[in-house]
Amino acid sequence: MDKKIDMDIRPPMGSMMTPRMGNMTEDIFFNRLSRSGAVCSCGIPYVELKDDKISEDDIVRINEFAFNIEKNNKGIYIPAVFVHPCFPDVSCNMMKVGKNKGLRVAGFLSQNNMQDPGFRKIAEKAIECDMTILLKADNSKAVSEMASLYPQLRLLVLFECVVGVTPQEISALLKKHENVYVCLSMVMLTWNYILHSLLETCRADRFVYGSGYPFVEPSCRAASICWELRDQPEAVRSAILYGNAAKLLGIKEE
Amino acid sequence: MDGIVDFHTHPLYDFHFQDHGVVIDSTRFQNDLKACGIVCACGSVIYSSINGCPVEEYETIVPTLNRQALQCRAEWKGFYYPGIHIHPDFVRMSCEEIDCACEQGIHLIGELVPYMMGWRQYSSKGILEILSYAAERNMVVSMHPTCYEDMDALATQLPHLKIVYAHLSGTDEQLMLMKRHENVCFDYCAHGADHDGMLRYAVNAVGSERILFGTDFPGDSPVSDIQAAMDEQLTDKERENILGNNARRLLNL
Numbered sequence: 055m056d057k058k059i060d061m062d063i064r065p066p067m068g069s070m071m072t073p074r075m076g077n078m079t080e081d082i083f084f085n086r087l088s089r090s091g092a093v094c095s096c097g098i099p100y101v102e103l104k105d106d107k108i109s110e111d112d113i114v115r116i117n118e119f120a121f122n123i124e125k126n127n128k129g130i131y132i133p134a135v136f137v138h139p140c141f142p143d144v145s146c147n148m149m150k151v152g153k154n155k156g157l158r159v160a161g162f163l164s165q166n167n168m169q170d171p172g173f174r175k176i177a178e179k180a181i182e183c184d185m186t187i188l189l190k191a192d193n194s195k196a197v198s199e200m201a202s203l204y205p206q207l208r209l210l211v212l213f214e215c216v217v218g219v220t221p222q223e224i225s226a227l228l229k230k231h232e233n234v235y236v237c238l239s240m241v242m243l244t245w246n247y248i249l250h251s252l253l254e255t256c257r258a259d260r261f262v263y264g265s266g267y268p269f270v271e272p273s274c275r276a277a278s279i280c281w282e283l284r285d286q287p288e289a290v291r292s293a294i295l296y297g298n299a300a301k302l303l304g305i306k307e308e
Numbered sequence: 309m310d311g312i313v314d315f316h317t318h319p320l321y322d323f324h325f326q327d328h329g330v331v332i333d334s335t336r337f338q339n340d341l342k343a344c345g346i347v348c349a350c351g352s353v354i355y356s357s358i359n360g361c362p363v364e365e366y367e368t369i370v371p372t373l374n375r376q377a378l379q380c381r382a383e384w385k386g387f388y389y390p391g392i393h394i395h396p397d398f399v400r401m402s403c404e405e406i407d408c409a410c411e412q413g414i415h416l417i418g419e420l421v422p423y424m425m426g427w428r429q430y431s432s433k434g435i436l437e438i439l440s441y442a443a444e445r446n447m448v449v450s451m452h453p454t455c456y457e458d459m460d461a462l463a464t465q466l467p468h469l470k471i472v473y474a475h476l477s478g479t480d481e482q483l484m485l486m487k488r489h490e491n492v493c494f495d496y497c498a499h500g501a502d503h504d505g506m507l508r509y510a511v512n513a514v515g516s517e518r519i520l521f522g523t524d525f526p527g528d529s530p531v532s533d534i535q536a537a538m539d540e541q542l543t544d545k546e547r548e549n550i551l552g553n554n555a556r557r558l559l560n561l
Contacts, residue, residue, distance in 0.1 A: 074478050075505035086504065089539060244499075246529045247330040271504040277535035 056280060056291060059299035060092040060272065061159075062212060062239040062264025064100035065131060067119045072268055083268060084127055090265065090272035093296075096132045096159055096303060098188075099123060100268070110144045113137070117148045121155070132303055134188055135160040142172035146179040153183040158304045159210070161188025165196035168203075181206050186235070186302050190214050194223040201231035208233050210262060210302065213240040221248055225255045235298070239264035244278035250285065258290045262299045311347030312534065313555035316419055316450065316474055316497040316522025318354050319380050319388060323527050332526040334380070338387055341523075344530040347552075348561065350389040351450070351522075352419050353377045359424045366395045366425055374405055378412060389559060391416040391450055394442075396427050396434030403441050410445050416559060417442055418450030419474055430454055431461035443469040448558050450474065450495070456481045463489035470558060472520060474498075478506040486514040493554065497522030501536030507550070508540050516546035520554050 069079045087095060099120050103112065113136055120133035135152035137145035137160050149160050160180055167173050180187050186208040191197045192215040201209055211234060213219050219242070227234055236243075238261055243249045249261075263279060265272040283291045299305075319337055332340075341349055353373045361369065370393045377390035392409045394402035394417060409415070417439075422428055429435065430451060439462070442449060448470040453459060463471055469491060476482055476494035486492050494510075496519060501507050510519055521537060523530040537551050555561065 072504060074503050074509040241499075244529065244532065246526055247332070251330055268504055270502050271506070271536060271539075273539040274499070274502055274532040274535050277531040278529055281529050281531040 055091040056295050058090065058092045058263050058276060058295045059303070059305075060087065060090070060095040060265050060267065061097070061210065061262045061299050061302070062237050063087065063095045063097035063131075063267045064269070065095075065097065065120075065123050066268070067099045067101050067116070070100055070268070075268075078268055080123060080126065084130055087265075087267055087272050088130075090267075090276040091295075092265075092272065092276075094130060094132065094299075094303075094305070096134055096299070098134050098136045098161060108138050108140060110141045113141055113144050113148060117151070132159075133157060135185070137161065137163070137176050139163065139167045139170040139172035139176060142175035145172070145176050149176070149179050149183050149185060153185070156304065158185055158302060159188060160185045161210075162190050162212075163187050164190045165192070165200070168196070168200055177204050177207055186210050188212060192218050194219050194227045197234060198227055198230060201227075201234050205231075205233055208235065208302070210235045210237055212237050212264070213242075216241050221252045225252060228256050228260045235260050235262050235302070237262050237264040238279050238294070239266040239270070239275070244275060244282070247282070249279065249282035253283075253286060253290070258286070258293050259298055261294045262302065263295045310552055310556075312345050312521060313552040313561065314341060314346045314349045314523050314525065314530065315351070315472065315520040315555045316495045317341070317349040317351040317525045318419070318527070319349070319351070320353050320355065320376065321526055322356050334384070337526060338384060341525060341530055342387075344534055346523075346530060348387060348389055348555075349525070350391060350416060350555065350559070352391040352393055352421070353380065354421060354424065360426070363397055363426050367398045367401055369425075370395050370398070370401065371405060374408070378414075381414075389416060389561070390414055391418045393418075393420065393425075394435075394438050395425060396432055396438065399434050399437050402438045406438070406442055406445060406447060409447075415445070415447050416450065417447050418472075420449065420451045422452065422454070428454065430458050431465065436462070436465060439466055439469055446470075448472060456485065459485055459492075460488065463492050467491055472558070474522065474524075476500045476506075476510060476519065477503055478510045483510060483513045486518055493518040493520055493558070495520040495522035496536070497533060498524040498528045499532055501533055501540070505540070507536055507542065511542065511546055516542070516549040517554055519550050520558075521551045
């Protein structure tokens, strides 16, 4: 089985209820994730917020939880620093803490709050800390806008849409912006021959494997992506499934 | 295991999501499925161009699609088990198509795709008449889902009809349908098992003998749904049922 780094996971804070599995604990989560071939993973713990409202305390709490999960799952889980444009100061502080711990990814930013002053502060801090930002988007135009505004900022895009972004748009986006990476947890990229043909026009070093677990069964997602990569040389498969993410995370090859 | 039976495919379907330009011709269709361990593909022939035609045109479109399905079967030498189309606005034509299929040893209708052919309800007069005729001839009908009430009404009114609804994802409504009606099965094609633990959850609720493997190929890749069955905590017997035995039993393969 191909070795993978999964760049889009949401581990439970303690435990969480899932529709079919029922109660999912941290142990169950990482156990099932490992069956997809993921030897390492990165993401922000999943938390249900009261009335969808976030507080400064939530930002600190979620990050501390993530650091604990990392302690319990050394080498298997690398946190992404949780930030929010509503609280740029505490977010920037957490990024500083994360940087001291060797963390290289922060999120989430979203196209919906690109105009917030807090957004700029966080983006600039990410550049200063040499961190990649997890960007949630549902159209390529917004991503292009952000990539142009912050050309020194690495963006790992999590497209949160089934339709709304075409393979042609992804190809154009990656050609235009050297600082944009696309996470393969996007549903469209698992459909028949989409990624397969996209790789004829795009550089492989800009795609990063991710599953979206626990909202998607990770082995199924891994199988779909590996199927789309079946005609690629070993070096390309390895880069997309592992190497590109390793570079973003600062993992040194053995 | 005797090899995987894919209960839900659409040979010759020219659907290329977002126009990626890849032609999935009959060679690629067969090779891709066989590469995943699939030994038999079932299902109806459809094309993008049949979508949204004037209703009267389906009187000729339906038999044309069915003839193409028969041609595929002849050319693909045992790899393909055709499902025929019917149409509620043409009861006589549909019953004649059922007779033709039976003469050819084919006992599968569908996957029916009402959303492409201008009709909406499975519990309408025309459909009930046709499927009652189908039930008498021991046909199995594969159907794209409509709403729970409609699907429940059909299963209630035709308890002797063998029904396979598509796209099981383990929702309470789907499982309730199967619990209420012994004649209802589901296939889980097109990422139904993407929900972690879905297959185990569904088998716990309704057993493994009414869940069928399907892919909806070529619109979707085959491997995701296979991986779900291989990876889920199922017994060998449950897995074999889902991946082939149930389809073989229903279609007498």
